[in-house]
Amino acid sequence: MKRIVTISREFGSGGRSVGKKLAERLGVKYYDKELVKEVAAETGFDPSYIEETGEHSASKSSWSYLFASPGVPGIMKGMSASDFLWCIQRNVILKLAEEAPCVIVGRCADYILKDRDDCLNVFVHAPLNYRADRIVRLYGESDKSPEQRLKDKDKRRANNYEHYTGQKWGASQNYHLCLDSSVIGIDRCVDLIESLTREL
């Protein structure tokens, strides 16, 4: 039995739905946006800022430095806000993994927990056209084309992952299991991960 499942995912692939359903089936905690609350409580940052920066830390807008913020521990001063957030988020993930079985979506959790052997690391992806249809159906239209939204979001996630882990986002070698949700289907992805989690 693996205690922890981390799910990394391409935007629009349904990885988040897979994670939520999986956590329900296994009867364990689910963390995604929920992580934001924990981090907000630790840092005093605004939850919407954490939500935006937590997976896109390497973006330019986050290069505001914490030279003089009151309440920031001395050791953190001089770090960029995004590096500071990374440290806190990393500690929160390590703590949650220690506390109880759970499913964690995104946030480089596969890398952060790489020294534990009770984790199953999964990557969910799908071709651009499948994801484009899906995000329009789920989130509606926007000014940008769905393809552009996907490329922008994936690029930011990839940059963030590579910046903090030194690994290539989506390279199969980083994960124990990678699934194309467009061919396998969301529910069958859940079935597969559930059975592996229980059997391994």
Added chain:
Amino acid sequence: MKRIVTISREFGSGGRSVGKKLAERLGVKYYDKELVKEVAAETGFDPSYIEETGEHSASKSSWSYLFASPGVPGIMKGMSASDFLWCIQRNVILKLAEEAPCVIVGRCADYILKDRDDCLNVFVHAPLNYRADRIVRLYGESDKSPEQRLKDKDKRRANNYEHYTGQKWGASQNYHLCLDSSVIGIDRCVDLIESLTREL
């Protein structure tokens, strides 16, 4: 039901064993070295040359050109031997996929058959230390360290794949399913692929 399973694999990961067992379970043909015979019959090349070049075509040693070989069709003249071999191998794979359900290991078959929707494309990988132990157990020691043998072989496969497909070898997005055989185990890999092949 998917008619065809292609298996790409890191050297030493057990992908070939997975493919062989899978073909037995499904009761379908298995092609790996067997492909070499077909290609030899089509080209007149020596089987050992095809074996060496078929997955490592972009290596320097294969830049011998077919300017004047008798028996080579006119359209092929001026091609490098490796490009010629690629064309023949591609045609053989397309023909075999048309003929009957099968499992094909290596040879960029995932890419060559990408326009068919009755294929399941799988990548099998494992960490270096697991594969190093495995190749020493299976193939014995050699002058080079097992880690170096793995790196050399993977690099040649990756170069060949990237040269002929324009895609990144081992990027999860090229495959429907990627499996870490060191964690999942060879037999469970076979189970997973078998059930997906039958269900999809």
